Amino acid sequence: MNKVIIFGGTTEGKELAIELAKAKIPSLYLVATDYGKKVIDDDPLVDVHIGRLGSSQMKELFEKVKPIAIVDSTHPYAELVKKEIDDARKDFPDIRFFRVHREGEKIDACGAKLFENAGDCAKALLETKGTIFLTTGSKDIPEFCREKSLCSRLVARVIPNGESLKICYDNGLLGKQIIAMQGPFSYDMNLTFFKNYDAKVVVLKESGKVGGELERIQAAKDAGAQIFIIKRPIEAAGEDYERVKNEIISISKREKTASDMQNEKTGTEHTKSLQVILAGFGMGKGSLTLEVKRAIDEADYIFGAERMLKGITSECRKYPYYLASDIIPALEKIKEENAKETIKAVVLFSGDTGFYSGAGKLNAALIAKGYSPKVLPGISSVSALCARIGENWQDKAIISTHGVDEKKWIGELIASVTGSAGTIAITSGVKDINRIGKLLEKLENDKKGKFTVYAGCNLYSEEKICVLDPAGCMELNEEGLYTLIIKNEQKAEKELLPGLKDDEFIRDKVPMTKEEIRTLSICKLKVCDRDVIYDIGGGTGSVSVECARLSPGIKVYSVEKRKEACDLIRKNAEKFMLSNIEVVEGTAPEALNDLPAPDKVFIGGSSGNLREIFEKLRSFEKKIRVVANAVTIETIAALNELIKDYDIKDADIALVQVSKAKSLGQYSLMEAENPVYIVSFTIGY
Helix, strand or coil: CCCEEEECCCHHHHHHHHHHHHCCCCEEEEECCHHHHHCCCCCCCEEEEECCCCHHHHHHHHHHHCCCEEEECCCCCCHHHHHHHHHHHCCCCCCEEEEECCCCCCCCCCCCEEECCHHHHHHHHCCCCCEEEECCCCCCHHHHCCCHHHHCCEEEEECCCHHHHHHHHHCCCCHHHEEECCCCCCHHHHHHHHHHCCEEEEEEECCCCCCCHHHHHHHHHHCCCEEEEECCCCCCCCECHHHHHHHHHHHHHHHHHHHHHHHHHHCCCCCCEEEEEEEECECCHHHCCHHHHHHHHHCCEEECCHHHHCCCCCCCEEECCCCHHHHHHHHHHHHHHCCCCEEEEEEEECECCCCCCCHHHHHHHHHHCCCCCEEECCCCHHHHHHHHHCCCCCCCEEEECCCCCHHHHHHHHHHHHHHCCEEEEECCCHHHHHHHHHHHHHHHHCCCCCEEEEEEECCCCCCEEEEECHHHHHHCCCCCCEEEEEEECCCCCCCCCCCCCHHHCCCCCCCCCCHHHHHHHHHHHCCCCCCEEEEECCCCCHHHHHHHHHCCCCEEEEEECCHHHHHHHHHHHHHCCCCCEEEEECCCCHHHCCCCCCCEEEECCCCCCHHHHHHHHHCCCCCEEEEEEECCHHHHHHHHHHHHHCCCCCCEEEEECCEEEEEECCEEEEEECCCEEEEEEEECC
């Protein structure tokens, strides 16, 4: 393959990739972060790979690509990467290697203090006072933040990507201490920054003319700041940029000539380039963006659902595929059969490629197969419907019922429509809308809201928008692609705390954890969204219901040995319309065997198996928050013994006595309930 591998991250590397592309030489441009890709203009001859590679991964890459040359154009201070590259290329002596040497012109830094490394510089900064302005990038931030007294004085200027910001925040820098901005920075810009932040010390690296060293030094001097410079590492021998570029172009021409001669002898073809674009089709042909239209017009092959392909008048070959398992084999066959050197394929996805779309899975599958797909956005049904009825969507909750288990989306829908003024639902069709109408009607009957539903059907193509009440939703029978906006005129603020009254539960004769004890126990359980919770000894299900109501993302397994109690838990779950409670009939710990590992466990009854339950929870080898209730002296004694045996350090034991007011004629008397021990602790690693 007539390709060059470039380890980038500097201006020289970027320029080399661009210049080689102009010379029709393909390159694989390697950058550590997604931000490195943003500085490369889209070019089919520049294949950008994002992510750090170790030497073993580099070797695999060299073996796979078989490049005509390898170029190290990484930053002079990237010593570890340079060592990895040198180690990897030892096994490939026949591949030409170039190290682009950044011009190390001498810049007048009279009066500046020079340091061998960031650690030495940080120590010297401890002897200074005032604001320290770092222009060294994010890599050395941990070194400057080791001392809190130093960290609080820093202002760091870093490139605006997630990794750099994460390093800043992880090391204790506050937002006001961070400037996320891409250079180059002129003298005037630097002077403005240094004066605005009243910088007393400016720290920079010896980066040369290309790295803006001169502009920073002059601005720091004029701002009256001390200048601390971290010296450039002693580099291995390198070559001038222009010489490297010209040599690679010369190598490529020789390789191409040799390849052409070989092809004439053998009749083989040139290496083909297959460009794959994943494009958002929006709501239909009438909603396509200009860049998606252009991609379709230039495509040799188009993939997508049949309804989308019907609107494409292009003479290109069309495949009614939208699954990776169908598309990738077809692409491989296309590469074999098509004689063109550059082949363009477009895969269409309804709506927007980044919004409940199959584009994400296909993108990952294509990358795993060695492709470099390009993703183009489209207009989603959400933005289209909101525009049609003059609504904003940024203040509305969004859920999808399309291809989602009903047990999952029902809980999310109920939590959303009762707790927010507007909810957007992407549906699978009219059956989902009928089901939603039934749910909304029940919520209205329970005084949980007053609902109006805006239903957009087949937007941009024979579209229809209707306004429905819950009954209208249940009666709807016209099939189509529906997106809904559900507005609640009587929305109540959702309390993110337990607090149901005892008489709200269906009781029968099954024991129940009482209201105050239940509330305190759940608070000590410290429930988080997406938690898996065991309620061992579920009883009426009061604790299960309270936990499940906190968020539809929580999954509760209510473990109960008595059949009549299990039936009661199901009735209470149904009463409160909770689909995230699963009743497990059996005795712990045996009943826990087939359940996923929990995050939180409430023990309301153990059937005398406390030690066995402890052992089972420990076997999950993770941190598990546990809250147990004990009414008898024997149970609290057993719990106390286990806490000592298992050397639990964070155990908290509280004895709670609750008295409730009871009416007696014109008076109210306090009537005491049984005292309850609430024991909370953490099991695991």
